[in-house]
Amino acid sequence: PKYAAGTQPFTVLIEGNIGSGKTTFLNHFQQFQEKICLITEPVEKWRNVRGVNLLKLMYKEPERWAMPFQSYVTLTMLQSHTQQTQKPVKLMERSIFSSRYCFVENMYRNKIIDDGMYHVLQEWYNFIDNSIHVQADLIVYLRTTPKVVYERMRKRARSEESCVPIKYLEELHKLHEEWLIENPEFNNKVVVLDADLDLEHIGSEYKRYENHIINPTFIRQQQ
Ligand SMILES: Cc1cc2cn([C@H]3C[C@H](O)[C@@H](CO)O3)c(=O)nc2[nH]1
Numbered sequence: 423p424k425y426a427a428g429t430q431p432f433t434v435l436i437e438g439n440i441g442s443g444k445t446t447f448l449n450h451f452q453q454f455q456e457k458i459c460l461i462t463e464p465v466e467k468w469r470n471v472r473g474v475n476l477l478k479l480m481y482k483e484p485e486r487w488a489m490p491f492q493s494y495v496t497l498t499m500l501q502s503h504t505q506q507t508q509k510p511v512k513l514m515e516r517s518i519f520s521s522r523y524c525f526v527e528n529m530y531r532n533k534i535i536d537d538g539m540y541h542v543l544q545e546w547y548n549f550i551d552n553s554i555h556v557q558a559d560l561i562v563y564l565r566t567t568p569k570v571v572y573e574r575m576r577k578r579a580r581s582e583e584s585c586v587p588i589k590y591l592e593e594l595h596k597l598h599e600e601w602l603i604e605n606p607e608f609n610n611k612v613v614v615l616d617a618d619l620d621l622e623h624i625g626s627e628y629k630r631y632e633n634h635i636i637n638p639t640f641i642r643q644q645q
Pocket residue numbers: 440463465477495499516517518520521525583
């Protein structure tokens with residue numbers, strides 16, 4: 423059997439572009455902490471791999487560091503996917519899928535990752551498909567427009583992202599749409615939220631799907 427098979431609870435993945443409000447969404451569910459195991463994107467790990475800031479290197483010298491960065495992201499995501507919890511629900515910020523179908527894909531299309539690097543990553547993804555259980559019962563897609571998230575990214579001013587152009591966000595948006603809206607293999611487990619809404623109005627969007635996340639049996643009754 424696959425590594426971690428049968429060890430995972432109902433798992434919800436929060437997906438969306440840079441600046442789409444994933445952290446804010448996740449924080450909304452901190453009030454249900456006793457029922458939900460919340461796993462944020464391990465950006466701090468990517469910023470300090472035994473003292474090396476891979477995230478900064480990836481943005482500064484992408485041709486050289488994008489592949490090792492994505493390789494490390496994949497490892498940290500698998501650690502989150504297989505992390506044990508006694509709670510009935512796991513809520514994760516992003517997943518191995520967003521690396522595979524969005525970030526790595528975009529870097530390959532932009533020739534930031536060349537054929538050799540891409541094929542190595544694809545071989546790893548295929549091996550992982552066959553050997554490690556990755557639980558994904560529901561995907562919450564925080565759908566945004568590139569202009570909105572670009573403004574938010576600029577306002578948040580994460581230092582490593584200071585040179586990210588809006589074109590990059592437009593490309594990532596398109597790949598999220600291809601993966602979560604157009605791909606029949608995934609779109610049956612996707613709920614789409616209008617994440618362009620600003621903070622005071624998005625609360626009602628969260629409320630609309632609270633039950634989908636906290637009460638997985640609620641989902642089963644629906645299906
Ligand atoms: C799964 C996954 C998340 C992720 C984030 N990132 C970047 C986008 C943001 O600038 C930062 C934090 O999300 O890391 C990336 O390049 N590749 C990724 N792959």
